Amino acid sequence: MTIGEQHIVKSYDVELGKLGDALARMGGLAETQLASAIQALENRDGELAGEVVGGDSRIDSLDTFINEQAIKVLALRAPVADDLRTVVTALKIAGEVERIGDLAANVAKRSLVLNQLPPVAQTRSVSRLGRLSLAMVKDVLDAYLGGDAERALVVRDRDQELDEIHSALFREILTYMMEDPRTITPCSHLLFIAKNLERIGDHATNIAEMTHFRITGKALSEERIKCDTTASLTGMPGHDEL
Amino acid sequence: MPDQGPPSPKMTARHLAVRYGGKLALKDVDLDIAAGRVTALIGPSGCGKSTFLRCLNRMNDTIPGASVTGEVTLDGEPVYGQGGLDPVLLRARVGMVFQRPNPFPKTIYDNVAFGPRLMGLCREGADMDAVVQSSLESAGLWNEVKDRLGTKGTGLSGGQQQRLCIARAIAVGPEVILMDEPCSALDPIATAKIEELIDSLRDHYTIVIVTHSMQQAARVSQITAFFHLGAIIEVGATEQVFTAPAKELTQGYITGRFG
Numbered sequence: 001m002t003i004g005e006q007h008i009v010k011s012y013d014v015e016l017g018k019l020g021d022a023l024a025r026m027g028g029l030a031e032t033q034l035a036s037a038i039q040a041l042e043n044r045d046g047e048l049a050g051e052v053v054g055g056d057s058r059i060d061s062l063d064t065f066i067n068e069q070a071i072k073v074l075a076l077r078a079p080v081a082d083d084l085r086t087v088v089t090a091l092k093i094a095g096e097v098e099r100i101g102d103l104a105a106n107v108a109k110r111s112l113v114l115n116q117l118p119p120v121a122q123t124r125s126v127s128r129l130g131r132l133s134l135a136m137v138k139d140v141l142d143a144y145l146g147g148d149a150e151r152a153l154v155v156r157d158r159d160q161e162l163d164e165i166h167s168a169l170f171r172e173i174l175t176y177m178m179e180d181p182r183t184i185t186p187c188s189h190l191l192f193i194a195k196n197l198e199r200i201g202d203h204a205t206n207i208a209e210m211t212h213f214r215i216t217g218k219a220l221s222e223e224r225i226k227c228d229t230t231a232s233l234t235g236m237p238g239h240d241e242l
Numbered sequence: 243m244p245d246q247g248p249p250s251p252k253m254t255a256r257h258l259a260v261r262y263g264g265k266l267a268l269k270d271v272d273l274d275i276a277a278g279r280v281t282a283l284i285g286p287s288g289c290g291k292s293t294f295l296r297c298l299n300r301m302n303d304t305i306p307g308a309s310v311t312g313e314v315t316l317d318g319e320p321v322y323g324q325g326g327l328d329p330v331l332l333r334a335r336v337g338m339v340f341q342r343p344n345p346f347p348k349t350i351y352d353n354v355a356f357g358p359r360l361m362g363l364c365r366e367g368a369d370m371d372a373v374v375q376s377s378l379e380s381a382g383l384w385n386e387v388k389d390r391l392g393t394k395g396t397g398l399s400g401g402q403q404q405r406l407c408i409a410r411a412i413a414v415g416p417e418v419i420l421m422d423e424p425c426s427a428l429d430p431i432a433t434a435k436i437e438e439l440i441d442s443l444r445d446h447y448t449i450v451i452v453t454h455s456m457q458q459a460a461r462v463s464q465i466t467a468f469f470h471l472g473a474i475i476e477v478g479a480t481e482q483v484f485t486a487p488a489k490e491l492t493q494g495y496i497t498g499r500f501g
Contacts, residue, residue, distance in 0.1 A: 007498050078457055080484045081493045217486025 012077055019069050019090045020145070023097075026062040027141035030097045033059065034104040034137060034200065038130035041111040041123060041193065049115075052108035059101035066094040082217075089214040093144065096203045096210075100137060103196040103203075110189045117186040122173050126194050129165055133197045136162065136204040144211040152211035155204060156220075162201040169194050252277035252418060252448040253298060253321075253336075258312035260293050260302060267293045269472045270312070275418070280440060280449045282463035282480065284456065286500065289469040291452045295420050298450065299336035300329045316418070334361055337411035341423040343403030345395035345410070350387050353395040353406055354378060357414035373413055380446075381409035382439050401432025408439065412447075419443065421451040425458065437462050456496050460484045468492045 007013050033052050040049035070091040073079060079087050107130070114123070136155050143151035170191065177187045209220045251274035260268040268290040275281050275298070283291040293302065300321065302308045314321040316335065321327055327335075334357070345353050354374045358364050364373055374391070378384040383405040387398070395406050404424060411419055421440075425433040440449060440462045453459050459466055460480060467477040468491075476483065476492045487493045494500050 005499070008500065009498060012498070080456060080460070080496050081487050083497045084485060 012083075015069070015073050015077070016083065016086060019066060019073065019087065022062055022066050022069065023090050023094060024141075024145055026059055026066065026094060026097050027137075027145070029055070029059050029062070030100045030104065031134065031138055031141065033101055034107075034130070034134050037104045037107040037111065038127050038134060040108055041114070041130070042127045044111070044115045044119070046112055046115050049108040049111045053105050053112075056101050056105040059098060063094050063098040066090060070094075082214075085214045085217060089210040092210055093207050096207050097141075100200050100203050103200050107193050107196050110193050114186055114189055117189075118183075120176075120183055120186045120190060122169070122176060122187070122190055125169050125172070126190055126197070129162070129169060129194055130197045132158075132162055132165065133200040133204065136201055140204045140207045140211065144207060144214070147215055149212045149215040152208040152215075156208040156212075159201045159205040162198060166194055166198040250277050251275060252317065254313075254315045255294070255297065256313040258294070258297060258310070258314060260290075260297060260311075261309045262305065263307040267472055268297070271472075271474050273467060273474060273477060275448060275450055276465055277448050278444060279465055280444055280451060280463040281465045281467065282459035283450065283452045283467050283469060284454075284459050284496075285469035285475075286495065287454075290472040291467075291469045292422055293472075294469065295422055295450060295452050298418070298420055299333045299338060301333075301338065303329060334414045335416055336418040336420060337414065337416035339404070339407050339411055339419065339421045339424050342427050343400055343407050345398070345403050345406050347394065347396055349392050350378075350395045350398070350406060351391040354409050354413045357410060361414055363414065377409040377413040378406075380412050380443065381405045382435060382442075383409055399432070401428050401435060404428060404432070404436060405439065408436075408443075412443075416447065418448045418450065421449065423452055423454060426454065433458070456484075468495065470495070 033055055036048050037052045070087050073087050136158055140152060140155040173187050173191055177184050213219050253275040255271055255273045258271045285291050296302045297310055297314055302310055319327060351374055354377050355370055358373050364370055425436050463480045466480045466483040468475045470491055476489045
């Protein structure tokens with residue numbers, strides 16, 4: 001006897017395949033949404049931002065599909081071993097990607113408000129932060145779909161860099177606001193946008209950890225070093241949901 | 243995880259090999275059977291799991307042409323060879339439940355009392371009544387049969403017959419109970435009752451179960467051993483084996499990718 005890639009029951013492979021395809025489509029959509037949101041912010045492009053805000057529902061409906069499909073496979077196939085890990089991580093990763101989509105839509109929404117206000121110099125730095133989080137999302141989804149645990153771990157390590165940049169940027173924008181109170185309104189929105197982008201890095205990190213679990217069967221237990229120091233600057237909790 | 247600490251082995255097998263005539267059915271198997279746990283033996287047909295099970299109480303002795311080499315111990319005492327345990331006494335300590343329920347064509351009472359009578363374990367009358375009742379209670383059958391102990395055991399439903407066979411095995415006070423696919427002839431409700439029973443028996447007995455149902459192995463056992471072509475491929479905590487098996491062969495088998 002030999003072990004193949006395929007299951008003896010072919011419809012099982014079809015069902016698992018549907019789950020993988022939907023996740024790939026969902027990930028691709030979230031990447032596009034995030035890229036467009038950053039571009040809309042940079043170029044003060046209201047039309048593009050509007051498309052991002054309207055496009056979030058497509059990610060949500062894929063999330064619903066993945067939930068239903070995963071429950072169906074769990075109920076009908078009682079998956080074990082790597083199949084079980086595939087189904088459970090698909091379910092959880094879909095949730096993470098859905099949040100990434102929400103945060104991208106929120107960035108686009110705030111960029112529409114910023115367009116009504118005078119430009120702020122720090123917008124450029126925030127969009128750089130955005131491109132870094134976008135790269136993390138792209139790499140981690142590639143790692144998941146390519147079954148590459150090592151690559152997922154590399155993404156996980158990059159979150160620290162993102163946190164550091166975010167903290168530095170937070171301080172910079174705060175100083176800017178203190179120097180010129182007229183910038184408080186746009187800068188406040190920019191702070192929220194930066195926070196959203198930093199959160200996206202956290203979701204990418206969660207996906208990296210689940211990718212590692214799916215491939216190796218080992219959960220990553222060690223706590224990552226948190227480099228978000230913004231809480232100490234403001235007395236705000238570091239991971240408030242926006 | 244309700245189970246704490248490393249369990250001590252109730253039975254051990256070392257370099258265990260079995261031949262049926264010229265055919266090697268089991269080759270060089272080492273396995274510890276943990277005390278007070280349920281150990282599930284899984285693997286495709288002909289992998290040697292039932293052969294292994296039958297070695298534990300010398301059931302292979304009754305098969306012509308079968309030869310067993312290697313070592314099996316019960317509480318450290320050798321089961322085979324010179325100085326080995328007497329097979330009749332061994333089978334009282336290591337009981338067995340078979341695939342198809344096989345009650346004797348006798349009354350329910352006599353089915354359960356058969357072993358204690360044969361072994362001279364207790365006197366007829368109140369003593370025997372107590373043994374029959376407690377065995378049927380342990381097997382979860384007492385309430386269903388207490389008013390018809392004088393009727394034939396073969397008149398019970400399949401699931402009840404299987405629980406009667408478990409009561410019969412329990413009646414002689416075994417330490418280990420071997421089960422060879424005890425639910426394969428039963429419907430899901432009778433199966434669930436046997437599984438619940440296995441779980442409750444775990445406090446007092448060490449159980450080894452051979453099953454073709456992956457889900458049953460996952461549900462009832464704490465330790466799973468995967469057999470393939472007469473050898474053990476992987477043995478470990480059931481939870482580990484079913485979420486992240488160490489061997490590719492195990493993964494292929496339990497996920498249904500075995501060609």
